[in-house]
Each structure stands twice: as C-alpha cells, then as structure tokens.
Amino acid sequence: MGYVCAMDWPGFAAGFEVGRTGMLQGDAGLEDPAVAARDRNLQKLERLLQFDVTPREIAAYLEEYVIGQAHAKRATAVAVYNHHRSRQIRDVEVSKSNMLFIGPTGVGKTEVGRTLARFLDVPFTIADATNFTPAGYVGDDVENMLMGLLMSADGDEQWAAHGVVFIDEIDKTRRTSAGNPSITRDIGGECVQQAMLKILEGTEARLPFFGGRKHPQGKNITINTKDILFIGSGAFEGLPEIVAKLMRQGQTNLGFRAAPRSSAKEADYRVLLEAPYHILQDALLEYGFIPEFVGRFPVIVPFEALEREEYRAIMTRTRHSILRQQIALFALDGVHLEFTEDAIDAIITQAVQMKSGARALRSLVERAVSKARFELPERGRERVRCIITAESVESGNYRVEPLTAGHEGQDETLQTAGGE
Template sequence: AVYNHYKRIQTGIADDVELGKANILLIGPTGCGKTLLAQTLAKILDVPFTIADATTLTEAGYVGEDVENILLALIQNADYDTARAERGIIYIDEIDKIARKSGDNPSITRDVSGEGVQQALLKIIEGTVANVPPQGGRKHPHQDFLRLNTANILFICGGAFEGLEKLIEERAADRRAVGFKGERERSVSDLKWSELMRLVTADDLLKYGLIPEFVGRMPIIVSVDPLDVEMLVQILIEPKNSIVKQYQRLFSLDKVELEFTPEAMQIAAEEALRLRTGARGLRTIIEEVLLDVMYEIPSRKDVTKCIIDADTIRHRSKPILLTQTERPVDWAKEQTA
C-alpha cells in the first residue's frame, strides 16, 4: 500500500484515470509495534514524519488541539519545506479513543473529542489545502498561514480497539463455522485474537464507533499480531539498538560489563506479557531492575561485571556484581557495615 502510494505521487501523469489515496488503519494491542512500523517506513523512504495523539484533539472552537496542529508538526519536521512535507507520513495514534461514545448510534449531545474530531480529520485525510498557523495554537484572522496541500500525505492511523473482537465474534457467530485454508473448520469461539482481527470489516468498525466517512477514507485495514514471549525476548537482544545493548553501552562507559542470563530475559518477557504492556513494558522492567545499581556503580571502582539473573528480575533482588578478583560483592555484608 505504501509502495503504491509513492508510486502514484512520483508518476505525476495527468490522465483520465485519477489514482486515489490509500490511507492505512493499523489495529493491534499496546506495545506491538504499530508506531515503530510507521516510523521505520518513513525512515526507509526518507520522508518527513510526525506522530499525533488522537486523544489530545478536539474539533475547532473547543479547548484542546486543532487538527491543523498535526500538519504544523509535519512542516516543522520538514524544516518548513512545505513541498517536502506534502510527501510526508502522519501517524495518528489512539484513533480508537475518538470513536462515538454510543457506537453506531449518533449521539444527541455534542461529542467534542469523538465524532467531532473524526469529522475534523476527514478533510485533511482525504486531501485539502489547509491553512496552518506557523506558531501553532488557535487560528485568528490577523495572522499569516502556511498553506499545505494534504492530497499526497499518507495517513496511518493506529489503535488497540479493545472490545472489537467481541463485535467480530458476534457477527461471525451467525455462521456456524469459519473456514481456513488447509485447516478444518472451527467455531468462532475457538479463534485467537489475531485470527478474529483478520476477519474485521468496515461494518465492525462502524459498530465500534467510527463514522462511515472516516472508515471510507481508510481503505487498507491491517491487524498487527500481539507479541508473544519469544518475540519479546528477541526485541530485548536482537535489534541494533535493543534495550539490552543500550544498557550494556551505558555500563561500558563506567568500564563495567553488563550481562543478562537467558532465564532473566525470559522472565522479563513473561512479565511484560502478563502486564499487557508489550515491548514498551520491557524498558520499564529493565530500568526498574537496574536503577539502583546504575546509581551504585560509578562510586565502585572495583566492580568489573554486573550479572542480571532470574532472581534479579523475578524478586527485584540485587544483581550479582563481580570485582577485579572475580569475587561477587556481598550485598548483605555491605549493608550491615
């Protein structure tokens, strides 16, 4: 979808066939990598990128951020080069939080942070020439504006959409079984979250609370699978800037080697999975475990190695510190000294 989007822009041939823009809706639990996916795409393509939080937006005239401020952030990230900004990517997070409060039934009362925001986003997502206040904030008539054409800006919206699986299950349960290629038919209640999300339709999103016009502007719907323990362990150690490598680098600045045992990383991954915080929760766990020892080590010139084992993660006990003689530091003795 992203390749086709930029192929459409670069072709730039005016003919009788107008190529429409295919914005993307990412559905997946917290910490599964939706934001990172969008960031990585922008980095590979070398285009301006910005992230907006849908929960901070309100429709014009109410306290909160106007949708035009999203465009200002993109312009700023393009160093105020509007031509470059017009080929950028905008990722709008927590899009599920601006669903109608009453699902597919329009509300009688004004829904300032829900349906109203969806309506306000429609024009810029589909493509319009927007007047953007150069300093941000609210518009007023006596100020200059930056004009930005959003027709070629790719919008990627992401959200957890908690409870959406129940709507899919209810709809799919009307049929006795759901068939999968190469598998025997199974009842809907047996399907995993990721399998249910592959069955999502525009009607399910309407029932969840997105308005028809908004769903219509998000033709590509992609579900991102939750991370399992094995994936979380890989995230800890494999990427170039993995969490473990970052902390190992920090410790190396104090000439201390940092080591995590395989069991420690497994338990950290299991804890993040249990807390349902995904990859985002891994840093919190590791930071909590290392906080005290990072404070301690700069004043200890005799320590050469720090080992994080299963007990350190599970019970938040002190890590194993080895001195130059390869003898472990006796924490109990030091605390009584």
C-alpha cells in the first residue's frame, strides 16, 4: 500500500490508500483529477492557438459587462487581438502587446481585465505592485505575481504561460526621487521596475514550489512569460497635469499660442485621450518611470471618469448589475425588492460626491438595504414587496406592501431605467 501526498500538487488529498494497480480502492474507475485538469487545459490551449475572434467581437463582449469607456474597450480589443493572432505568424517575430491602463479609481479598469480573461477562457490573476521589492529585501519577489496565475491554471505551467496578469497599483512603483534619480536606492520604485523588465518582455521565470521567496537549494517551477499578457493599471494621480503641461509646451514650441486651460481641465483624464502617444510616453518618464519600463507597455489605454448616466447604467443595465444582485438575494426569501427612481438618484449623487467611482455604489446600496435584509427574512411568511426610497438611502427605513399580481420582477424596470 502507498499514499498520494498532498505535496504532489495539484494531486489528490493526502491519506487516500492506493492499491497495487494504482487505482483508488472501491472506485477503480476514478480519474486522476490532475490528469483531467491537464487534459482540459490542453484543449483550451489548442482553441486559443487557433484564435480567430475579431476585435469587434471582443469589444461587444466587454460592452455587456463594462459601462462607457468606448475608447478604452476598442484599444483593449485591438491589443488582445494582435497579441493572440501574432502567435500564428511564423516568419516574423511580433512584439508583445502589454497594456497600461490609466484612469481614476472605480471606472472599470480591473473589470475590463477580468472580463477579458473570462472571454478568452485563460488563467487570470491580480497582483498588487505595492508588495514587490527587489531580491534581498522584505517583501515579495516580482516573480510571485505569476504564482496566482499558476494556481488559476490548476498548477499547469504550460497553460499558465498563456494567461493574463493584471498588475494593480503599478503607478506606485514610480521613482520617488524623479528629479534626482541617483540620490538614494529606491527600493520600492525604480528597483522594482528594473526587476520586472525581463518578466514583462519574456523570460524563463523561476517560482519557488511552495511560494514565498526563492531559495538556491529550493525546488522551483519554471514558467515562460513570452506569451503572457501583462496589464499594468493605476490611477496615476497628477499625470493629467503633466500631459497638459507638455501639450502646452508643444504648442508654444511650434509657434502657436498655448490654449488657456483651467486647473479642472488639466486634472481631467480626458486630456490623455487628446494627447499624442509620444506626449504620453514623455509624461510617464517625467512621472517617475524609466524608459525601458515604459517601453514594455506599448499600448497605453486612458480611462475617463464616469458621468451620472454611466453610474445609472452600472447600477441597472449591466448583466450582473448591483441592483440585480440585491433583487436576486431578496427573492430567495420571498421578498420582491424594488428601488424607486429617487432612490437611484440619491445613491448616484452620493457616489459622485465620494469620488471613488463605481466602487461607492455597492457600499451605498448595501447600506440602503441592510435594515430590510436583517428584518424581512422569515420562515413561512407570505411574499411581500420591499420598496427602497431616497429616505432608505439616508436612514435605512423601507416600505413593505403585500405582493400583488403585476409585481413579479423588476428586471424590466431595470432595463428601462438603465437607458438604451
């Protein structure tokens, strides 16, 4: 008799007895889950290598889950299309299409990355760039961003090598002493940028078998990053002002009078959409990134701040909108949940004031229904209507009415309230 150890990751759970035939006793037909996962991943990889989806189809899928950001969705769709179609070229080597998402918080940057991975059906992970430090310092090695990708791929390093890595808060790795780069060793900034260069471009990255930091005598897993799509993302606060300044200087140098801009206009991320690509690159260098690092992200994708109508659409029109989620939860307890128009307007007004984008919507909706969520679930009660009003947003109070035949669902109401 032998045992399958949990260290044979991703294998069976420890403690199963194995007979001389190599089958589990009592169920000789049970398939090895590691083998089954690898077979599934191999089928997915074969489909991915035959990639024939158009940029329009990619953008249309993003449209179902992400509101607004038409320019960002088109640019992302083209970059993803080029990244996967380039693998079908044999006589020309095409550079990677890594992307840099720039925009205020809560506008859909992370959701675009997550939706892309779901559309492509590839491994996906989100890495926090603020945790990275160079080798020899307290923190995570930059290679550890691939560990989540490996876990998402069921431990299959071949399949993980075709996934998507979303590097959040990448703007926090900028050089802290941009004016005098040699004044001190910038542990969390330029050193991290230098450490990421080879991974972003494509290399054989070694990961410690049990996670953590690498050890010379430790067991390692090797992943080739050549085909991994990297998406850097961050708010880049202050970058719009740098772009506006460079654009004014460019107009002056060309002999034209610089158009006057207000401070509000300069702080608007829409200025990034108007800027030529070389201006965006120069602005990133001035912001504190080294040229080699900027060059590893050839596709720069600006995101705009949300308008009021886009807040409304996020709440009501997307496939998994916040209101639909709450309606489904309340329906499990026989409660028909409704939001009045003034309640939706009140939530949007507060979300705009909070300046944290769509992230504020969920907390505001949760707070508006929390009292009803606590009091209404009750075994054996008849179905009722729970009406959330503007007062509910402020105080948590709500109205309860008997459920009549014409109030069986609010999906239709959500679609009409959501626009289009």
